[in-house]
Amino acid sequence: MSQPSDILFEKMRAVVEAPGYPLLQHYKQDFYQHDRQTLQETYAPGMSYLWVVRAHGTDLEPLHIDRRASERALVALNQCAEARSYVVSEAGVREVTRQQAKERLAKFDYEVRDGFVMKNGTVNLGFIEVNCMPGRGQRKTTVHYHSAQARDSLSERDLVALNRIAVGQAIVQAQSLFVPCLDVTYNGESIAAPKRRLEALCEA
Structure with a gap:
């Protein structure tokens, strides 16, 4: 099908x-x-x-x-x-x-505001934390969301948005367009897209 x-x-x-x-x-x-x-x-x-x-x-x-x-x-x-x-x-x-x-x-359903990802202006999906680590030749990052909401409360679209926002925030924190984003977690659970895709997004 x-x-x-x-x-x-x-x-x-x-x-x-x-x-x-x-x-x-x-x-x-x-x-x-x-x-x-x-x-x-x-x-x-x-x-x-x-x-x-x-x-x-x-x-x-x-x-x-x-x-x-x-x-x-x-x-x-x-x-x-x-x-x-x-x-x-x-x-x-x-x-x-x-x-x-x-x-x-010019219209966005998701925004980063004071470190929090807001959906539709009012729903707080979580605080975003970017960890930058030294690597061979370049820095690497992981991104972690901390939220009072359960992972199961997120829609598929929310997950796509959080992954893409994570990559953007990693680039900002590392000050490099080519920084690999190795993992994205939500309350400790990985929600990352495939590793190769996260790295490709960083390089875009």
């Missing part, structure tokens, strides 16, 4: 493989490899993405979660005047104007 992320990918494929579609003429691995991987590793019920398609590549970023992701999507949007932007969600793939894309990129 197809996974929800596979169904979304096929809907996106129908856009770029439509006869006469003028974009994505080069760097097609952005779509067929990287965008597909993003869907597989970040999809959760209720998740939506901004998908930017250019003549030379694509960029797919989760919406309303991570300021770094929104900044990357905004750069992709501004790289090419002919770029098209789409909102990808359980409802399908819908093209939006450049202004609509920017408005969506």
Whole structure:
């Protein structure tokens, strides 16, 4: 049975493989490899993405979660005047104007405020602690959330958000874009995405 992320990918494929579609003429691995991987590793019920398609590549970023992701999507949007932007969600793939894309990129359901991750402005998901450790040639990090809430109270989307926020905070604390994030825990329980993905997020 197809996974929800596979169904979304096929809907996106129908856009770029439509006869006469003028974009994505080069760097097609952005779509067929990287965008597909993003869907597989970040999809959760209720998740939506901004998908930017250019003549030379694509960029797919989760919406309303991570300021770094929104900044990357905004750069992709501004790289090419002919770029098209789409909102990808359980409802399908819908093209939006450049202004609509920017408005969506400016809205966040999760924010770090005084060291706490807040959801929808009022729900405290926990205090974030970043530990930086010396390593051979570069520092390494682990990120720990401390919360009065139980791990079981988190939604799949919450877990995606906490992982991505953890990587962003690790980068800030280590002052390096290339710092590996080795683990993410919530009240002592690992919630980390696969190690290779955490490291890739740090390097993005």
